Amino acid sequence: MSTTTTVSDRTPAPQLSGRLTAAKLPRWAPAGVAVLSIAVGCVIGAGAGLASHIQWGLISALLFVVLSFGLSAKVEGVRQAKDRLATSLIWVAFILAVVPLVSLVVYTVQQGAGVVDGNFLNHSMRGVLQSGPGGGIYHALLGTLQQVGLATAIAAPIGLLTAVYLVEYGRGRLAKTVTFFVDVMTGVPSIVAGLFVLSVWILGLGFTYSGFAGSLALAILMMPVVVRSTEEMLRLVPNELREASYALGVPKWKTILRVVIPTAIGGITTGVMLAVARITGETAPVMMLVFVSDSINPDPFNGPQMNLPVYIWQQYSQVNNSFGYARAWGAALVLIAFVMALNLVARGIARWRSPKAGN
Amino acid sequence: MTSAPPDHPGDRTPASTTPPGQPSTSLRGTGRLGDVLFRLASSGSGVLLLVIMAAIAGFLLYRSGMALSQDKTNFLTTFEWDPDNIVKPSFGIAVLAFGTIVSAAIAMAIAVPIAIGIALFISHYAPRRIAQPFAYLVDLLAAVPSIVYGLWGALYLVPHMAGLNDWLDHYLGWTYVFKVSQHGAPARNLFTVGILLAIMVLPIITAVSREVFRQVPRMHEEAALALGATRWEMVRTAVLPFGRPGIISASMLGLGRALGETIAVATVLSANSKLSLHLLDAGGGTFAQNIALKFGEAGKPGMNALMASGLVLFVITLLVNGGARLIIARRKEYSGANA
Numbered sequence: 001m002s003t004t005t006t007v008s009d010r011t012p013a014p015q016l017s018g019r020l021t022a023a024k025l026p027r028w029a030p031a032g033v034a035v036l037s038i039a040v041g042c043v044i045g046a047g048a049g050l051a052s053h054i055q056w057g058l059i060s061a062l063l064f065v066v067l068s069f070g071l072s073a074k075v076e077g078v079r080q081a082k083d084r085l086a087t088s089l090i091w092v093a094f095i096l097a098v099v100p101l102v103s104l105v106v107y108t109v110q111q112g113a114g115v116v117d118g119n120f121l122n123h124s125m126r127g128v129l130q131s132g133p134g135g136g137i138y139h140a141l142l143g144t145l146q147q148v149g150l151a152t153a154i155a156a157p158i159g160l161l162t163a164v165y166l167v168e169y170g171r172g173r174l175a176k177t178v179t180f181f182v183d184v185m186t187g188v189p190s191i192v193a194g195l196f197v198l199s200v201w202i203l204g205l206g207f208t209y210s211g212f213a214g215s216l217a218l219a220i221l222m223m224p225v226v227v228r229s230t231e232e233m234l235r236l237v238p239n240e241l242r243e244a245s246y247a248l249g250v251p252k253w254k255t256i257l258r259v260v261i262p263t264a265i266g267g268i269t270t271g272v273m274l275a276v277a278r279i280t281g282e283t284a285p286v287m288m289l290v291f292v293s294d295s296i297n298p299d300p301f302n303g304p305q306m307n308l309p310v311y312i313w314q315q316y317s318q319v320n321n322s323f324g325y326a327r328a329w330g331a332a333l334v335l336i337a338f339v340m341a342l343n344l345v346a347r348g349i350a351r352w353r354s355p356k357a358g359n
Numbered sequence: 360m361t362s363a364p365p366d367h368p369g370d371r372t373p374a375s376t377t378p379p380g381q382p383s384t385s386l387r388g389t390g391r392l393g394d395v396l397f398r399l400a401s402s403g404s405g406v407l408l409l410v411i412m413a414a415i416a417g418f419l420l421y422r423s424g425m426a427l428s429q430d431k432t433n434f435l436t437t438f439e440w441d442p443d444n445i446v447k448p449s450f451g452i453a454v455l456a457f458g459t460i461v462s463a464a465i466a467m468a469i470a471v472p473i474a475i476g477i478a479l480f481i482s483h484y485a486p487r488r489i490a491q492p493f494a495y496l497v498d499l500l501a502a503v504p505s506i507v508y509g510l511w512g513a514l515y516l517v518p519h520m521a522g523l524n525d526w527l528d529h530y531l532g533w534t535y536v537f538k539v540s541q542h543g544a545p546a547r548n549l550f551t552v553g554i555l556l557a558i559m560v561l562p563i564i565t566a567v568s569r570e571v572f573r574q575v576p577r578m579h580e581e582a583a584l585a586l587g588a589t590r591w592e593m594v595r596t597a598v599l600p601f602g603r604p605g606i607i608s609a610s611m612l613g614l615g616r617a618l619g620e621t622i623a624v625a626t627v628l629s630a631n632s633k634l635s636l637h638l639l640d641a642g643g644g645t646f647a648q649n650i651a652l653k654f655g656e657a658g659k660p661g662m663n664a665l666m667a668s669g670l671v672l673f674v675i676t677l678l679v680n681g682g683a684r685l686i687i688a689r690r691k692e693y694s695g696a697n698a
Binding site for chain 1: 391393394396397398400401402403404405406407408411412414415418419422452472473474476477479480484495496497498499500502503505506507508509510511513514515516517522529560561562565566588589590592594612615616618619620621622647650651654659664665666669670672673676677679681684
């Protein structure tokens, strides 16, 4: 017994396709069945006069699952057939999920690509008829950058300090409570954050609608995300670095500022950028708090501003207005491109400068 | 213990006793000004987060109290939303609660099995060369803003749902739930909303469950295979039981998103204050969507009423998320045991 385990320890997991087993479908069988079922699916679809190609696809998928199960059950036995059934179901799930997600991206690019040009990017909607052509997103772009910038300036330091507290100082009941509520806060619906700022800042304290009010709500949404990711990064910093610093007589706060945070700065930057990407797309709280403006307002503390997601919403809301829809798609394309670029850069930084645990 | 100098021999713990990645907290600040200030600042911001959470709950409670005292009808069972009516302010959350729960339930019923399938595909089925970029793609899709989903849902998905609606009506109309009473109307109904929400939460559920499936101890899987299990039997006996708490909490995180989604619902649904079990008929509403649509024209009582509905949503998501976190936290205790 013991010799067997040592052998299996050393060699990679044995493939269960030994020659001693019963009959087995050839390797090309799944591909063959797939081709066959697609062909039959198309024939049925065309024969029954089904207009939607999605139905053709569904019939083919169903045929594939049934055929490969039946074939395998006949040749290989029920257990192998169940295995093939699970495999084909998982492939179907994969394809089912890819279709809408890819369709979303492709459709947005298709609709938006023709709209986005220099004029669209550096003009506002001031003096442009909502039902007419022209106009652009400059005011919304500016508003988004300012509001997200302000929100980051508020949320990033607080989030970072909270993470430092949780990792370096936190013990006992307070730390546990903070951890739990940070987790719960990640799930606060954005509209609730908007309502809260509305009730405190605007209805309670009497300030007017402004970009800054929107930033406050965005900051509330951003804080827990920053705390989560920063905390994970700080925990990856090897203890030996801290101990070496203490051994040299460096005070704790200086150790944190000069040793711990610089070691984890790559991961922290990634976390903050991902959080920025998340709040950039928030619509609901901003819509309630910054109001709507068609002209450029460069002052986020005074007067209504605009914001890309709100701009999309505004352009969409004019029902059956093809110019509005076109502008909405253009803005959506710019928004997706911005968010995806942030994501890609953030993940690039993470790969480039991640702290390596334990060396 | 706190006053012991850092280089005291008794205080030095060998590196091997503290697990890597768990910073030792045995060295505390020794009363230097910088240390005191830094500790105050960091614990202060921790407390600030708690204060914000408490303030959200407190302010919503306060406003809801004001709203409920003016409501002439039962808040829980009333259908219409008319808080600014001077003569008889009446509003209730029956329709909103129904719409929120039904659309989220449809989303979960569709998204969870598919997300588990994709997560298994990435972690155990796909050839490595496909799995890596695809995992990356799923993460990117999780970042697509909800307004873009909303725009796509309203302008692309709704027209394309017409065929499915007719089909469901034709073959499943007898179930009452899938009966269409106005033929030819655009599919701006709770069912479409549920499908859109499913597409939106799919990447999140997938990402979390994938991480859990990846942590399944290799030895468990190899033991199952060595006993002659097929790949599916290995997944069923080794991967899924280990990953179950992870799947549950991932689904609850997705559920939290689906419950609180605002703008995508607001673009797709054509809302009204009718509570109808005909899921394919346009109408209904959700908490978040109602707030987004009504706050613009709401007067003071109207605003308070919206805050009351926001409080209900807040409490629901708090419970869902808190539950998810508790499950994850319990899981941490045994996760690394056999790895």
